[in-house]
Amino acid sequence: MLSGFVFDVEGTLVDSVPQNLRSLQDALEHAGHRVPYQTLQLYSGLDGDQTLQLAIPEGSERERKEILAEQGAIYERDYLSSVKPFEGVRDVFRVLTEMGGRVALATDCKGIAFKRYLSLLNADDYIAATACGDDVEHGKPDPRLVGIALRKLALPGAQSVMVGDTPYDAEAGLEAGAKAAGVLTGGFSEETLSQAGCFAVAEDVRALLAHLLRGEPEPARAQLDLLRKSA
Template identity: 30%
Template sequence: MSIQAVLFDFDGTLADTLPVSFSAFKAVFKQYDNREVTNDELVAMFGPTEEDIIGGNFKDKASVLQGIHDYYSLYEKGHFEEDFQPDQGIMDLLHLLKGQGVKLAVITGKSRRAFEISTGALNMTDFFDITITGDDVDRPKPDPEGIHKALNILGLDPAEAVFVGDSNADILAGKAAGLRTYGVRWLSTFQSLVYDVSPDGIFSNVDEFRELLAKEIRIQDN
């Protein structure tokens, strides 16, 4: 059965937004909770939306709403720093897939608000046929709910799609949903070096994945 769709995680997979997110989280945890949090501590909190991460981990509950407000302000501002740019290889891949009629979906734990900040800043808004954010599910990854929801909307079976992500939770979700699932380490910051279950492949650059598409999914460059 031919592949009709490629489903992607977002942070650390399609966009190098993890450093921006880490920086914004660290700032609000320091200001409102008087806590120095590490990247590893933040990754351990990931899964829920940004609002739920702050709401669930702030010790000072009275500061949650202001912390959320400031997080989004800092997160948006970070997209317009001089060194923040979209990855050209990923943009080329999305253009190629879109041009070949392959359905594109994003399954992310980000809130809809954060996702729209990033895709707007990176000119990615028009690529995706389906976007499932953390606001759209009851159970975030590693639960496969978001993947199942995307497949149902697209009207596809698991065998007709592949899932791509940078974290252990991504691999667990993709495999639980029955998809061919790939781990990627092609951006400056990604979440996982080890996985609880083995992905079907691990890619350190976009060209490797593009070659797999050409060979296994029968997508050809124009």
């Protein structure tokens, strides 16, 4: 059985991907750049500066920093209040903890948004460690964020799994020496997440539970039975 469970937050534990993409699109338009939503979706979960290098290759480093700063302000002002947690997250954390696992969060977000997410999840009693955007300069797929979470858990990557909604989460987890598992709540396909190295992919974290407990794929009925017993 795996011992460490490192979770991404945005798109994995809270339903925030559309809001994040819309706020970035707004900031880009204010700077004179029209980038289709579908294009930004391809880079959802990627480090913000890397995203802009791909979306507006003509943009300077200074412009990218200004756009990201404005996006953060727009997101907090116009979109953050609409973010909701996905169902069953607290239950999943409880089951993992009761089975002897340790839960950590590894997310690029920080500040007001991160505090809001923690409040929405209402699962502080099951979260053993956090690593956020305040701890690193670069976001995923850079593995250092996951590495910090693993060090705080005092667990080796070989005994742990990174759970996320994007191929960049999987890449970061694998580079940090952990396994990777994926959920479909961020807009990426099962094929994309599997190709990125996820040993299991499910509709959401609730459906992923049995895979996490066993460290391998598990029939859907067994997942539901585990949650019923924990209720």
